[in-house]
Amino acid sequence: MTQLALxxxxxxxxxxxxxxxxxxxxxxxxxxxxxxxxxxxxxDPTGTFFNRVQxxxxxxxxxxxxxxxxxxxLHCEDPPCVPVCPTGASYKRPEDGIVLVDYxxxxxxxYCSWACPYGVREIDEHQKVMKxxxxxxxxxxxxxxxxxxxxxxxxxxxxxxxxxxxxxxDEESVVSKAxxxxxxxxxxxxxxxxxxxxxxxxxxxxxxxHEDELERADNPLKIDGRLPRPGIKDPSLDDVTSW
Amino acid sequence: xxxxxxVILLTVLIGAGQGLFLALFVIEAVVAAGIAAAPxxxxxxxxxxxxxxxxAGGLLASFFHLGHPERAWRSAAMWRTSWLSREVIVLPxxxxxxxxxxWAHWQGISGTLLLGGAGVLLCLALFLCTGMIYACIKFLxxxxxxxxxxxxxxxxxxxxVALAAALAGQRGETFTACVVAWAIVLTVAGLxxxxxxxxxxxxxxxxSSLQTAIGIKHPKITQKSQGFMGGSFNTREFFHxxxxxxxxxxxxxxxxxxxxxxxxxxxxxxxxxSPAPALLWLIFVVQLSGLIAERWFFFAQxxxxxxxxxxxxx
Ligand code: SF4
Ligand code: SF4
Numbered sequence: 001m002t003q004l005a006l007x008x009x010x011x012x013x014x015x016x017x018x019x020x021x022x023x024x025x026x027x028x029x030x031x032x033x034x035x036x037x038x039x040x041x042x043x044d045p046t047g048t049f050f051n052r053v054q055x056x057x058x059x060x061x062x063x064x065x066x067x068x069x070x071x072x073x074l075h076c077e078d079p080p081c082v083p084v085c086p087t088g089a090s091y092k093r094p095e096d097g098i099v100l101v102d103y104x105x106x107x108x109x110x111y112c113s114w115a116c117p118y119g120v121r122e123i124d125e126h127q128k129v130m131k132x133x134x135x136x137x138x139x140x141x142x143x144x145x146x147x148x149x150x151x152x153x154x155x156x157x158x159x160x161x162x163x164x165x166x167x168x169x170d171e172e173s174v175v176s177k178a179x180x181x182x183x184x185x186x187x188x189x190x191x192x193x194x195x196x197x198x199x200x201x202x203x204x205x206x207x208x209x210h211e212d213e214l215e216r217a218d219n220p221l222k223i224d225g226r227l228p229r230p231g232i233k234d235p236s237l238d239d240v241t242s243w
Numbered sequence: 244x245x246x247x248x249x250v251i252l253l254t255v256l257i258g259a260g261q262g263l264f265l266a267l268f269v270i271e272a273v274v275a276a277g278i279a280a281a282p283x284x285x286x287x288x289x290x291x292x293x294x295x296x297x298x299a300g301g302l303l304a305s306f307f308h309l310g311h312p313e314r315a316w317r318s319a320a321m322w323r324t325s326w327l328s329r330e331v332i333v334l335p336x337x338x339x340x341x342x343x344x345x346w347a348h349w350q351g352i353s354g355t356l357l358l359g360g361a362g363v364l365l366c367l368a369l370f371l372c373t374g375m376i377y378a379c380i381k382f383l384x385x386x387x388x389x390x391x392x393x394x395x396x397x398x399x400x401x402x403x404v405a406l407a408a409a410l411a412g413q414r415g416e417t418f419t420a421c422v423v424a425w426a427i428v429l430t431v432a433g434l435x436x437x438x439x440x441x442x443x444x445x446x447x448x449x450x451s452s453l454q455t456a457i458g459i460k461h462p463k464i465t466q467k468s469q470g471f472m473g474g475s476f477n478t479r480e481f482f483h484x485x486x487x488x489x490x491x492x493x494x495x496x497x498x499x500x501x502x503x504x505x506x507x508x509x510x511x512x513x514x515x516x517s518p519a520p521a522l523l524w525l526i527f528v529v530q531l532s533g534l535i536a537e538r539w540f541f542f543a544q545x546x547x548x549x550x551x552x553x554x555x556x557x
Contacts, residue, residue, distance in 0.1 A: 045472065049475070052471065055557065056457060056464050057467050058459055059463060071552065080382075083321075083324035083325060084324070084325050084326070084327065086319070086325045086327040106311070107312070107315055107318055109327065110308075111327050114547070115380050117382045118552070119547070121476075123476050127310075129310060187456060187458055188548065189455065190451060191450075199457075199458055202459070
């Protein structure tokens with residue numbers, strides 16, 4: 001079984017919103033229609049987005065860390081939003097685990113958004129249907145694109161490579177390795193939704209210097225000093241100059 | 244959550260319609276058992292029409308909640324998993340039975356008790372579906388409790404029986420006082436279960452926190468930016484936007500309007516030999532308005548964990 005997902009490295013994300021804009025750009029131009037905006041250049045702008053980058057401050061001044069936190073549909077393995085949908089518009093694809101909304105079936109009852117604890121479903125105020133991240137399902141299988149570009153738009157846009165994409169059920173995939181080796185975790189595990197998307201924690205980057213690394217290990221006599229000067233006639237290193 | 248009036252009206256109106264139908268059926272059963280005198284002709288059909296009007300009103304209101312009402316028929320598809328889908332099936336089926344029940348009485352066709360019995364089953368199923376729509380979302384902890392089902396059922400019954408009392412009083416039925424007494428019992432029972440659920444909700448501890456929401460185990464986390472400057476669906480749909488004081492006022496308001504005042508007025512109506520029908524109608528209207536406030540509070544009180552992600556605009 002395949003479960004496609006994103007792994008987001010909070011240690012690397014700089015909060016630039018490139019994934020937000022590239023997501024909107026790709027998905028508003030797709031076959032499913034635009035993602036509507038109201039007052040984009042005015043007071044109280046509002047619009048539909050699949051992906052948001054939020055910022056949190058952890059700790060107390062002066063010991064604080066700024067954490068930028070991108071958030072989109074986590075494509076839960078046990079998605080609570082799917083069984084509640086009365087029309088079957090919300091569904092989870094068995095073949096790759098992507099949770100999608102069929103915009104032609106959705107009646108805009110918003111019940112699925114109530115049933116998602118993460119607040120990643122947004123109703124489109126003009127099309128009146130529920131929208132959410134599709135994991136760029138219209139590009140990851142597009143055979144017309146070069147292999148390296150068959151990835152979600154946000155992943156391609158991220159300048160720091162904070163977004164990894166792959167199959168978390170494949171043990172050898174980059175996402176599985178990242179989760180395994182960098183303690184990837186899921187959001188709100190208390191509700192048993194088993195999100196497919198994972199996050200990699202902030203990691204403190206520090207140098208560990210051991211005592212013996214401060215001395216020359218190849219100096220058995222423990223005598224530090226200048227090497228004896230070569231004689232005036234002796235050839236120098238490159239045999240060109242000498243002194 | 245941000246209460247939507249369409250859904251408030253839906254649940255309150257169909258609850259009253261269901262309660263009225265149950266009252267009609269119980270009256271018929273009691274009459275059939277020879278305990279009470281039969282009502283004047285036209286009592287059951289009129290009651291059925293009233294119940295039907297309430298149910299239809301609720302159904303109509305629910306359409307205003309949909310972005311695409313023209314596709315509403317699709318919502319019957321997922322009855323295997325979705326309580327909303329089940330409600331969408333059971334409500335019209337119940338309405339059809341209520342219509343058949345009233346029609347059979349009007350035509351004097353026998354077997355109305357059997358028809359009514361089937362109606363009662365659907366009526367209870369409808370209470371179950373409506374309640375479960377809310378009770379099944381486990382992270383809306385204020386709703387995820389059997390008390391939600393109990394309250395939807397008892398409050399619906401209380402208002403429906405109050406309406407039955409008004410109808411009986413209007414037509415001068417002999418059993419009016421008995422129906423009024425039942426309305427008191429149900430109203431008091433509703434007060435009891437609603438207060439229990441209020442107490443339960445006051446003691447709730449949210450299982451999700453900012454720590455589990457972003458997965459960082461530090462006691463002090465503050466949001467600096469939710470990712471956008473204006474509002475979004477997430478800031479509009481999941482928070483009522485009123486002050487705590489307003490919420491408290493609505494709470495006391497509905498406790499008075501839906502329970503205390505109707506119970507007192509009903510008791511007063513019981514005390515006089517033949518209460519004025521106008522008083523009984525007034526009681527029903529007061530209780531229904533109280534229940535609308537109650538439902539508003541029910542929605543507003545539910546605290547969605549997604550709100551953890553939307554607390555600050557940078
Ligand atoms: S994150 Fe929300 S919308 Fe996405 S699959 Fe999970 S519950 Fe559904
Ligand atoms: S809003 Fe659309 S996708 Fe969501 S539950 Fe309703 S019909 Fe299903």
